[in-house]
Amino acid sequence: GAGVSQTPSNKVTEKGKYVELRCDPISGHTALYWYRQSLGQGPEFLIYFQGTGAADDSGLPNDRFFAVRPEGSVSTLKIQRTERGDSAVYLCASSLNEASGYNEQFFGPGTRLTVL
Amino acid sequence: DQQVKQNSPSLSVQEGRISILNCDYTNSMFDYFLWYKKYPAEGPTFLISISSIKDKNEDGRFTVFLNKSAKHLSLHIVPSQPGDSAVYFCAASANFYGGATNKLIFGTGTLLAVQP
Numbered sequence: 001g002a003g004v005s006q007t008p009s010n011k012v013t014e015k016g017k018y019v020e021l022r023c024d025p026i027s028g029h030t031a032l033y034w035y036r037q038s039l040g041q042g043p044e045f046l047i048y049f050q051g052t053g054a055a056d057d058s059g060l061p062n063d064r065f066f067a068v069r070p071e072g073s074v075s076t077l078k079i080q081r082t083e084r085g086d087s088a089v090y091l092c093a094s095s096l097n098e099a100s101g102y103n104e105q106f107f108g109p110g111t112r113l114t115v116l
Numbered sequence: 117d118q119q120v121k122q123n124s125p126s127l128s129v130q131e132g133r134i135s136i137l138n139c140d141y142t143n144s145m146f147d148y149f150l151w152y153k154k155y156p157a158e159g160p161t162f163l164i165s166i167s168s169i170k171d172k173n174e175d176g177r178f179t180v181f182l183n184k185s186a187k188h189l190s191l192h193i194v195p196s197q198p199g200d201s202a203v204y205f206c207a208a209s210a211n212f213y214g215g216a217t218n219k220l221i222f223g224t225g226t227l228l229a230v231q232p
Binding site: 004031033035040041042043044045048056059091093095103104105106107108109110 | 120122152157158159160161162165205207218219220221222223224225
């Protein structure tokens with residue numbers, strides 16, 4: 001079946017603008033994660049959804065970042081008043097999140113955000 | 117504060133030889149460890165994992181070793197193949213047995229180049 005998809009693949013914006021990044025998880029996966037990967041770094045956790053609710057948003061860097069998952073499937077990461085430091089690849093992952101044990105996270109290809 | 121560290125940014129190995137990638141961690145609450153492989157312009161793909169109750173896990177050419185007392189794990193690839201050339205990320209998760217968020221903490225990655 002289809003994997004995790006993310007749109008757009010690339011986004012160039014100007015400092016101060018608002019952007020939305022979309023993630024379509026694997027069908028049936030209840031857990032959804034957003035990560036951010038800056039140049040030369042590993043992915044950094046931003047937020048985790050279990051169903052429609054944000055179960056852990058401890059990784060969001062500040063209140064300019066917000067994410068939603070209104071129907072428990074597609075998620076949108078929203079960044080207000082973008083800054084040059086927000087430039088990174090934003091990765092989305094999903095997993096089955098069964099009751100016990102670890103559930104493998106499947107990653108999408110990412111959205112490369114460039115803030116000029 | 118880098119909780120998961122990969123101190124070798126790159127590694128070059130001849131085809132057919134063994135590749136050894138290393139990873140150190142500082143957080144004693146980590147109880148599940150994973151290796152992801154990443155090609156350019158793609159998301160990370162899961163390779164192999166190990167829980168803290170084990171010290172070795174093997175899957176074909178890939179073996180992960182965990183030394184809890186040293187807070188160290190390694191990935192062995194043998195024999196190495198040119199198609200293994202990619203960036204390898206070590207990742208760790210806490211609360212595997214508690215069923216928490218399973219968010220992953222990644223290292224900075226090691227670029228493996230397997231020379232034909």
